[in-house]
Amino acid sequence: MRSLFDRMFVEPFNRLADQSAHVVPVLIMVLVTLIIGGFLAFVARFLTYRLLQLAQFDRLVQRTGFSSMIDRTGVFRSPADLGARFVQALVWLFTVLFALNAADTPASVELVRRFVDYIPNLIAAGLVLLLGVAVSRMISRSALLAAVNAQWPAARMIAGGVRVLVMTLAIVIALEQLHIGSLPLLVAFAIVFAGIVFALALAFGLGARDMARQWLEAKVRTSVAEEEVFRHL
Amino acid sequence: MDELFPAELKSRLDQIGEADIIVGIPSYNNARTIGHVVRAVSVGLAKYFPAQRSVIMNSDGGSRDKTQEVVMQAEGGADDLLLVSHPVHASYRISTPYHGIPGKGSAFRAIFAVADYLHAKACVVVDSDLRSITPAWVELLARPVLEHGYDYIAPYYQRHKYDGTITNGIIYPMTRTLYGKSVRQPIGGEFGFSGSLARRYLEKDVWDTDVARFGIDIWMTVTAIAEGFRVGQAYLGAKIHDAKDPGADLTSMFRQVVGSFFSLMEIYENVWKKVTSHEAVPMFGFPFEVGVEPLSVNTDRMVHAAQQGISDLREIYSAFLSPKTLADLTSFVHRNGQGFHLPDELWVQMIYEAATAYRYRRIDRDHLLQSLVPLYLGRTASFVLEVTESNATQVEERIEKLGQVFEAEKPYLTQQWDAAGKERLHAQPV
Numbered sequence: 001m002r003s004l005f006d007r008m009f010v011e012p013f014n015r016l017a018d019q020s021a022h023v024v025p026v027l028i029m030v031l032v033t034l035i036i037g038g039f040l041a042f043v044a045r046f047l048t049y050r051l052l053q054l055a056q057f058d059r060l061v062q063r064t065g066f067s068s069m070i071d072r073t074g075v076f077r078s079p080a081d082l083g084a085r086f087v088q089a090l091v092w093l094f095t096v097l098f099a100l101n102a103a104d105t106p107a108s109v110e111l112v113r114r115f116v117d118y119i120p121n122l123i124a125a126g127l128v129l130l131l132g133v134a135v136s137r138m139i140s141r142s143a144l145l146a147a148v149n150a151q152w153p154a155a156r157m158i159a160g161g162v163r164v165l166v167m168t169l170a171i172v173i174a175l176e177q178l179h180i181g182s183l184p185l186l187v188a189f190a191i192v193f194a195g196i197v198f199a200l201a202l203a204f205g206l207g208a209r210d211m212a213r214q215w216l217e218a219k220v221r222t223s224v225a226e227e228e229v230f231r232h233l
Numbered sequence: 234m235d236e237l238f239p240a241e242l243k244s245r246l247d248q249i250g251e252a253d254i255i256v257g258i259p260s261y262n263n264a265r266t267i268g269h270v271v272r273a274v275s276v277g278l279a280k281y282f283p284a285q286r287s288v289i290m291n292s293d294g295g296s297r298d299k300t301q302e303v304v305m306q307a308e309g310g311a312d313d314l315l316l317v318s319h320p321v322h323a324s325y326r327i328s329t330p331y332h333g334i335p336g337k338g339s340a341f342r343a344i345f346a347v348a349d350y351l352h353a354k355a356c357v358v359v360d361s362d363l364r365s366i367t368p369a370w371v372e373l374l375a376r377p378v379l380e381h382g383y384d385y386i387a388p389y390y391q392r393h394k395y396d397g398t399i400t401n402g403i404i405y406p407m408t409r410t411l412y413g414k415s416v417r418q419p420i421g422g423e424f425g426f427s428g429s430l431a432r433r434y435l436e437k438d439v440w441d442t443d444v445a446r447f448g449i450d451i452w453m454t455v456t457a458i459a460e461g462f463r464v465g466q467a468y469l470g471a472k473i474h475d476a477k478d479p480g481a482d483l484t485s486m487f488r489q490v491v492g493s494f495f496s497l498m499e500i501y502e503n504v505w506k507k508v509t510s511h512e513a514v515p516m517f518g519f520p521f522e523v524g525v526e527p528l529s530v531n532t533d534r535m536v537h538a539a540q541q542g543i544s545d546l547r548e549i550y551s552a553f554l555s556p557k558t559l560a561d562l563t564s565f566v567h568r569n570g571q572g573f574h575l576p577d578e579l580w581v582q583m584i585y586e587a588a589t590a591y592r593y594r595r596i597d598r599d600h601l602l603q604s605l606v607p608l609y610l611g612r613t614a615s616f617v618l619e620v621t622e623s624n625a626t627q628v629e630e631r632i633e634k635l636g637q638v639f640e641a642e643k644p645y646l647t648q649q650w651d652a653a654g655k656e657r658l659h660a661q662p663v
Contacts, residue, residue: 138597141549141597141600142600144545144546144549145546145549145600145603145604146603148538148541148542148545148546148607149483149484149538149603149606149607151534151537151538151541153541155541155545156545232397232398232399232483232486232487233397233399233400233420233422233447233450233486233490
């Protein structure tokens with residue numbers, strides 16, 4: 001009777017106690033790590049924000065033109081806020097990784113290992129996106145100025161199209177770095193891009209054949225005519 | 234220096250040894266007109282400088298229309314109807330391709346190098362597409378250098394009232410305001426200068442910039458004034474070009490000329506900040522009235538360009554213009570037709586704010602300059618509409634008035650410039 005009682009209640013309880021003795025300290029450690037990490041992340045955000053404000057980071061970013069983009073997101077109050085939150089997110093990320101590592105279970109260790117292996121891809125994708133934003137901005141502005149100086153009526157639309165195209169290309173490359181649907185995305189991009197070019201060629205060459213001819217004729221004629229009548233220097 | 238001289242040119246220069254006068258003619262596909270220019274120069278050298286050793290140098294940008302052959306075959310120099318006495322020395326003639334960035338500035342650099350190599354006392358440069366050049370131009374540009382101790386002679390022409398709008402609207406009044414010398418055609422294209430100034434030009438490291446292109450004229454003028462060389466002007470009469478001017482696209486020209494001028498403001502900041510007034514520049518030659526070719530200008534197209542610029546480039550303008558200037562520009566530019574008017578004060582403030590933004594790189598410099606083109610066209614339209622009924626004298630008075638506004642607003646430039654400098658100093662990361 002006693003052995004039945006032991007088998008039914010005491011042994012499972014002892015096993016649970018033994019397991020708990022292993023798990024609870026780990027859980028407590030994970031919890032403490034997360035609490036300390038959260039606090040450190042908050043402090044890091046606060047300090048970074050103050051430092052960026054002291055360095056007049058907002059004004060510096062304002063000159064690059066990224067400020068308006070940050071404003072438009074409606075998520076961040078200012079470039080300094082974005083920087084501070086980024087640092088906070090980084091501290092959080094490392095805290096979680098640290099906590100997972102501390103848990104020391106096969107699953108958490110594997111997760112951490114995979115994540116660490118993935119970090120270079122994340123960095124590469126982030127850099128590609130950053131570069132994409134900068135390049136798309138630069139190229140679209142150049143396109144806008146060229147179109148305005150050529151007095152094309154749809155100058156802004158052209159600039160917007162150029163920007164979307166360059167950003168799309170950057171996103172496709174970034175996603176490829178992250179190994180997220182790389183081949184289908186690449187194929188989809190190629191199809192859409194080729195489609196746009198083909199559609200534009202058709203629209204210009206067939207749909208607006210007369211306009212295209214007149215425009216080219218006018219272009220050739222006015223460039224000569226203007227030189228004949230007017231000198232700026 | 235050796236990279237500027239192909240072996241063939243070097244041996245030719247060694248043959249020549251030394252020269253008193255170098256006349257440089259930059260060219261690119263000017264076979265149609267360069268023969269006349271070479272002939273006028275040859276006769277000018279033979280007639281006015283018979284005792285001097287002279288070289289006519291064609292610095293060519295790779296013409297494919299036999300420009301170089303025309304230069305070498307052009308007659309001249311011994312025209313009995315024009316000469317009182319025959320020259321002691323026949324002028325040498327060189328036609329050589331230049332090296333470096335394709336452009337007028339690179340062509341000039343080769344001319345400076347040849348002048349330096351041959352220890353020339355005076356140099357003259359003339360455009361290869363001139364139809365109104367006469368032999369007297371060589372004398373007017375070279376004699377003040379050879380005999381009166383001048384280092385730099387700028388041209389002075391009679392031009393149509395609508396002609397030379399970058400000169401009249403920006404470069405002339407700003408040169409006068411900033412550097413204190415009233416050089417009326419600072420980017421005229423024809424200049425005389427001393428051998429020592431040519432050497433000074435050669436020492437500068439600017440040949441990878443817009444100075445190598447259309448920026449060369451203003452760069453030469455400002456360098457000569459700002460570095461204290463003795464500057465004069467020569468009255469040349471009318472300036473008539475060939476109709477065809479390859480590569481003369483407004484946006485590029487504007488960018489190169491105005492960009493070079495703004496860059497010079499950075500280099501010579503310590504010079505122009507001290508200048509408080511301007512003085513007249515001595516004039517050589519005998520001023521006379523000439524007829525100029527009629528010009529027609531499509532002001533509607535220019536007004537439309539300005540209006541489109543203000544609408545489409547607002548984001549770019551807001552990066553370097555003050556909110557007040559931008560608001561005023563918007564309000565004035567959106568007036569149509571004959572009522573269109575851009576006040577001088579607004580134009581000047583806009584230029585000064587742009588120059589400051591260029592200096593402190595508030596926006597990509599190339600984008601800034603390109604964005605000014607529609608506003609420049611608006612200003613040109615405003616000027617044309619204003620002087621439609623005016624004669625040449627009244628137009629000169631009008632340009633003089635603009636110059637006075639540039640001068641009156643100079644404290645605004647200094648204040649903007651200094652404030653931007655301080656702002657940048659404080660914005661340095663701690």
